Amino acid sequence: MSAAGEHSFDPTAPLTPSGNLRRRRAFSRLAEYGATGAAVLAVGVLAIVVYTVAARGLPAIDLEFLTTSEPTGILPAIVGTVVIVALATAVAMPVGVLTALYLTEFASGGRIDRVVRLTLDLINGVPSIVIGIVIFRLLVEGRPQFAFAGSVALAIIELPLIARGSQEVLLLVPGSLREAAEALGVSRWRTVLGITLPSAMGGILTSTVLAVARAAGETAPLILLSSVFDPRFVSFNPSEALPNIPATIFALSEEANPEGFARAWGSSLVLLSAILFASLAARALLGRSRARMTG
Amino acid sequence: MSPAYTTGSGGRGARVADRLRRVDRVGDGILFGLCSLAALLGVGTLLLVGYQVVDGAMPAISKFGLGFLVHTTWQPNFNVYGAGSVLFGTVVSSFVALAIGAPIAVAIGLFLSLLAPKGVRGAISPLVEMLAAIPSVILGFWGIIVFAPFVQSDVEPRLHDSLGFIPLFGPPQSTGAGVFTASLILVIMIIPIIASISRDLFLAVPGDVQDGASALGATRWEVVRGVVLPSTASGILAASLLGLGRALGEAIAVTQVIGSGSAIHSSLFETGDTMAARIANQFPGYLNAMHEASLYYLGAILLVIGLVSNLLAQWIGRRFDYRRRIAK
Numbered sequence A: 001m002s003a004a005g006e007h008s009f010d011p012t013a014p015l016t017p018s019g020n021l022r023r024r025r026a027f028s029r030l031a032e033y034g035a036t037g038a039a040v041l042a043v044g045v046l047a048i049v050v051y052t053v054a055a056r057g058l059p060a061i062d063l064e065f066l067t068t069s070e071p072t073g074i075l076p077a078i079v080g081t082v083v084i085v086a087l088a089t090a091v092a093m094p095v096g097v098l099t100a101l102y103l104t105e106f107a108s109g110g111r112i113d114r115v116v117r118l119t120l121d122l123i124n125g126v127p128s129i130v131i132g133i134v135i136f137r138l139l140v141e142g143r144p145q146f147a148f149a150g151s152v153a154l155a156i157i158e159l160p161l162i163a164r165g166s167q168e169v170l171l172l173v174p175g176s177l178r179e180a181a182e183a184l185g186v187s188r189w190r191t192v193l194g195i196t197l198p199s200a201m202g203g204i205l206t207s208t209v210l211a212v213a214r215a216a217g218e219t220a221p222l223i224l225l226s227s228v229f230d231p232r233f234v235s236f237n238p239s240e241a242l243p244n245i246p247a248t249i250f251a252l253s254e255e256a257n258p259e260g261f262a263r264a265w266g267s268s269l270v271l272l273s274a275i276l277f278a279s280l281a282a283r284a285l286l287g288r289s290r291a292r293m294t295g
Numbered sequence B: 001m002s003p004a005y006t007t008g009s010g011g012r013g014a015r016v017a018d019r020l021r022r023v024d025r026v027g028d029g030i031l032f033g034l035c036s037l038a039a040l041l042g043v044g045t046l047l048l049v050g051y052q053v054v055d056g057a058m059p060a061i062s063k064f065g066l067g068f069l070v071h072t073t074w075q076p077n078f079n080v081y082g083a084g085s086v087l088f089g090t091v092v093s094s095f096v097a098l099a100i101g102a103p104i105a106v107a108i109g110l111f112l113s114l115l116a117p118k119g120v121r122g123a124i125s126p127l128v129e130m131l132a133a134i135p136s137v138i139l140g141f142w143g144i145i146v147f148a149p150f151v152q153s154d155v156e157p158r159l160h161d162s163l164g165f166i167p168l169f170g171p172p173q174s175t176g177a178g179v180f181t182a183s184l185i186l187v188i189m190i191i192p193i194i195a196s197i198s199r200d201l202f203l204a205v206p207g208d209v210q211d212g213a214s215a216l217g218a219t220r221w222e223v224v225r226g227v228v229l230p231s232t233a234s235g236i237l238a239a240s241l242l243g244l245g246r247a248l249g250e251a252i253a254v255t256q257v258i259g260s261g262s263a264i265h266s267s268l269f270e271t272g273d274t275m276a277a278r279i280a281n282q283f284p285g286y287l288n289a290m291h292e293a294s295l296y297y298l299g300a301i302l303l304v305i306g307l308v309s310n311l312l313a314q315w316i317g318r319r320f321d322y323r324r325r326i327a328k
Helices: A019-060 A063-067 A075-105 A111-125 A128-140 A147-172 A175-183 A188-216 A220-225 A245-254 A258-294 B011-069 B084-115 B118-133 B136-163 B179-203 B207-215 B220-249 B252-258 B275-285 B289-319 B322-327
Strands: none
Touching: A019 A258, A019 B084, A019 B118, A019 B136, A019 B179, A019 B220, A063 A075, A075 A111, A075 A147, A075 A188, A075 A245, A075 A258, A075 B011, A111 A147, A111 B011, A111 B220, A111 B289, A128 A147, A128 A220, A128 B011, A128 B220, A128 B275, A128 B289, A147 A188, A147 A220, A147 A258, A147 B011, A175 A188, A188 A258, A188 B011, A220 A245, A220 B275, A245 A258, A245 B136, A245 B252, A258 B118, A258 B136, B011 B289, B084 B118, B084 B179, B084 B220, B084 B252, B084 B275, B118 B179, B136 B179, B136 B252, B179 B220, B179 B252, B207 B220, B220 B275, B220 B289, B252 B275, B275 B289
């Protein structure tokens, strides 16, 4: 290639690129480094955030922190978060799975199916703070806050995640299973309950766990719906405002109080490790159930 | 359905078959009813959300009209509200986040789909997606305690020294809480969204088209530039819109790091506020009905922007599906 240049052609020269090709290759290599660097950057940020939370949270955490109430521990907030998220999931999971069944078992590809699918995506795109103020208006306005209102808001956030995730695994259930059932004269509802749902159960549970992990960290609705609470007592009662970890972290982060910061780091570590553990476990489960179903 | 149950004509078998058929008809009906009900519940929820936000905003809408969007005074004490400055802050912080985050995310997508060996991809992909699992309140807390001081002492002075002639990069402020820091936190939130979608897009680009380009002597970058990116451009745009929607609506983390300023500044390093952040900040302690209605007005704008960006993403994703174009 360089023969046209000032060099005379040398048939014994090693076959290395020169001139234009060398420049193109160098640029390509540079682009590769750039892309690799971007991935390293993202993983690095994750590592830094997790490391910071762990390093600053660990000193605050001991048995007392996890098992007592304020001012020494955050047990009421842990219990409150569990109650709020559990109720939200109890609402969102049946609705989400049934919606997914509607889309996979009864869908005829018509306009209504498209509307339902679009609705799920749109709900997913509604900012959580907007869901918060809507539920505030519907349930809380003019009354004291209560935890179940927070659960309703979180249920709306979980719904599209569970429905879409379940829909994906339901679509993976081999058509031959359904057809075999139909050929035997098994009715639709028996097929769904006895064959389709059990074979998709792993995936449905996975998407539910992922939705729970997402809901557990949602803060915006809770600062409107369950933020005025008494953090000294453990309570399971969803008809009053329950202490919860996200609202606690938010409140502490807004105060300039070093002791509060220490508690906020500890709470952050508890919440973050629970969420990361849940999503890692869900991912592992998903990989396994998907591998089993697609064989 | 019936043949499985018919055992003969008349007699006990037929009665059992009859009963079973009835049970099945009822069971099928109940299942279908429940499923339709659930599907309708989702649709109803979305409509209810839209209705309630607009209804709550009605007093402010009728008092301020569309002028709300451009007026920049927001003074609850004087009962005067305008969304101009928060709208500005929302748009600026989100677009800066997108301008920084989208190229990084697409690069990550390229790395995961085309460069990384399968094992590395399997390890890095979940880690990138894990970024999205960090609760925004923790990211915001980290942002204000750890990240903002770093941005203030290390990043902002450098940008100011080298690019200070652009008004965007004014002198660094005292705390590091500001629009720029908020944008960087938003970058962390939108990267996993855009990266995982673009990774899937790139993985779906047919290998033989890429091999063809390579066979013609294209370098790896030229394959990406000439084949991969053009055929997925609409998908990348759709993914970016989804990321943008996320950035526009993020309330908590932004409230924590943006400094809640009420003025419009040309410099990114000054404080500002976004619509979602202002709602999160002021809604729990609103002063009066008009204050509340104005916050609902902000929520309504936010909802409209969120829905429009989402719909647009869907439309672009479908309308310009690259598979359809390649097939043509």
